[in-house]
Amino acid sequence: MKYIQKLSLVLTLLCTYAPSLSASTLHKLVKKNEIEKVKDFLKNNREKEIINAQNSYGKTPLYQACSKNYKDIVKLLLENGANPNIPNKDKETPLYWACAKGYLEIVKLLLEKGANPNIANKDKETPLYLTCSNNFIEITRLLLENGAKVNILNKNGWTSLYWACCNYKLDIVKLLLEKDADVNIANKNRETPLYPACYLGYLDIVELLLKKGAKVNIPGPNGWPPLYWACAQDYEDIVKLLLKKGADVNITGPNGWTPLYWACSKYYLDIVKLLLKKGADVNITGPNGWTPLYWACSMDYVDIVELLLKKGADVNITGPNGWTTLYLACYWRQLEIIKLLLENGANPTLKPNNNESPLSLICSQKWTIEQREKLLMSLVPTETNLSQNAKNFIKLVITTLAKQMQNNSTQAPKVPQNNGLRVFKVAVKNPEQEITCIEDFVRILLFTFTPDKMALYTWPKNFFQLNENEIKNSTCFNLSLSQLMPRYLRIAQLSKEQLNIFQKLLTFGQAGAITDKQTCNKKDGVRTPPFDIHINFHRDCLRLGRKEADPQKNTGFSFLDGLNEKELNAFQNSTLLI
Known part of the structure; x- marks a missing residue:
């Protein structure tokens, strides 16, 4: 048993x-x-x-x-x-x-x-996902022919198309797009397939995705869109494609940076040009209130500074601690940028939170005499064809001013009259007048402010004409350049029409249209017509200086009443000698 x-x-x-x-x-x-x-x-x-x-x-x-x-x-x-x-x-x-x-x-x-073909593993990855990531083209084609779904997401929200784009599997991307893969599915990080293609610089994949309707303004991780990364990586051709497809040129990331801000900070000059051409806002502030111009100035990117200024960048906007771009440039002794900023209306009187003006930096120990001299030489307008004696004279005046500016930031320095400059008495026709002219220019440029950005720089190119005396004031119009300059600057805020009137008046006077000094005086107590012309000419200039000239009412031309036909034609044909 x-x-x-x-x-x-x-x-x-x-x-x-x-x-x-x-x-x-x-x-x-x-x-x-x-x-x-x-x-x-x-x-x-x-x-x-x-x-x-x-x-x-x-x-x-x-x-x-x-x-x-x-x-x-x-x-x-x-x-x-x-x-x-x-x-x-x-x-x-x-x-x-x-x-x-x-x-x-x-x-x-x-x-x-x-x-x-659609059974996924524990990470929700299908066989198609693997063949796409490994670039097995024939197997991918087989899977697609046998019903493999192209838009299945893995645990990270990545599609087969996304992975193929990440790994530059161009032929795989083409296959998937032929099977209507969704180009706008975003993963858990909000990245669409376009995002890695732009970030990694895969131009041909970007082209394919855009042709299939990829959206260009979907923000990716941290809110950064594809254009943002293309600019940050200096992918110029991709930037062109995205802009052509309507990418928002002023889109900002969570840190406030725009594509232009990125391009300026990295000195990607060609991309900066592209963005500006598409209307990028030059005054959008980024981190800490910095604008693209502020950043370009801080990095001494002269070319980019010039581009931004031409597009209307606010030259007087303040950054951290109230620093203006001019103060920043003076702090770092960036001579070319200082010149650009002043030419475009930078206000030298604006002070940051420490109450220290840009001029005080120039006058401080941080600047050497040689640096000041170089700055002034670049700012003072002179003719290139001056005689060597005239050039030496200007250099000596500026060197003296540069020395006088040391620790003197409250008033414009003056050049002593009885020093080594006397050796130029013969070489330079009116050295005292020219010294005054240079002093006035430096004073107006660095110690005061004119709201008109171009007022100083629309002065006739023959600003000094040392020795050559090419500015031919009429015999009745004897104002010196140093007298004319402040008067000219006072009309800085004239309307375009009023400025045009003044330019014609000034040019007409310089051209010597009113002639014959003898007839400009009273004769036997009786005022002659040329004398009236002379008086009215000055009155018109003063009226313009007080902004009383009105081109609509034909005021500002009273001196024309005494001109003959030849002289009238001379006035009509006069143009400003810029």
Whole structure:
């Protein structure tokens, strides 16, 4: 009786564990690629439980054969009913692994036997995702032909298209787009496929995505759009494409930086030009209130500063601690930028929070006499064809002023009259007048402020004409240049029409249209017509200085009443000598 019980127990155990033992045998045979033994085994063990049995890792014999690229065994197992869609513990199917390894023939076999191309693993990655990331073009095409979905997202929200764009798989991108892959699906970081293509500089992929309707203004991580990164990385051609497709040239990131701000900070000159051409706002403030101009000045980017000023950048805007761009340039002794800023209306009287003016910096120990001298030489307008004596004279005057400016930031310095300048008495016709003229210019430029950006720089180019005396004042119009200059500057805020009147008056007077000094006086107590012309000419200039001239009412031209036809024509044809 006991023997029978034991035998029964053994038979029960054999029946229970026989399939498991058989499956284990099959796994071993497959692993060793014993094709003939596998055939023999399958002749005697056709149960599906054995063929599809999983080991401790959840792998079936078919999975093992696919992972090892044992094509013949894969074919044999499939013919004997192996299920191609059983995943392992990581939810990876035999097709997934074959795609990961690029085993094209095995992929074909699996798909022919009904393998599902859309089963995802634990990270929600499908076989298509793997073939796209590994650039397996033929397998990708096979999957797409067999119903692989192109817009499935992995756990990070990445599509196959996104991954192909990240890794510059151009042909894969084309395949996916042909199957209507969505170009605007964003991942968890709000990145669309266009974002990495722009960030990494993949121009041809950017072109493909834009043709398929990729949106250019979707903000990515931290709110930065594709244009932002293309500018930051100096990808000029990509910037052109994005702007052509309507990218917002003034879009800002969370830190307040615009594409223009980025381009200026990195000295990407060509991109700056592109953005300005598309209407980039030059006065949008970024971090700490810095504008693109402020940043360009801080980095001494002269070319960019010039571009921004031409586009109307606010030259007097303040940054951190109330610093203006002029103060900043003076602090860093950036001579070219100082000149540009002053030419474009920088106010030298504006002071930052420390109550220190830009001029006080120039006059401080931070500036050497040589630096001041170089700055003044660049600011004072002179003719290039002056005689060497005249040039030496100007240099000596400016050197003296540069020395006098040391620790003197409250009033314009004066050049002593009885010093070494006397050696120029013969070489320079009116040295005292020219000294005064230069002093006045420096005073107006650095110690005061004129609201008209171009007032100083629309002065006739023959500003000094030392020695040559090419400015030919009429015999009736004897105001010196140093007298004319302050008067001219007082009309800085004239309207365009009034300024045009003044320019014609000034040019007419300089051209010597009113002649014959003798007739400009009273004769026997009676005023002559030329005398009236002379009086009215000065009156018109003064009226303009008080802004009383009105071109609509024809006021400002009273001196014309005494001119003959020839003189009237001379006035009409006069132009400002710029």
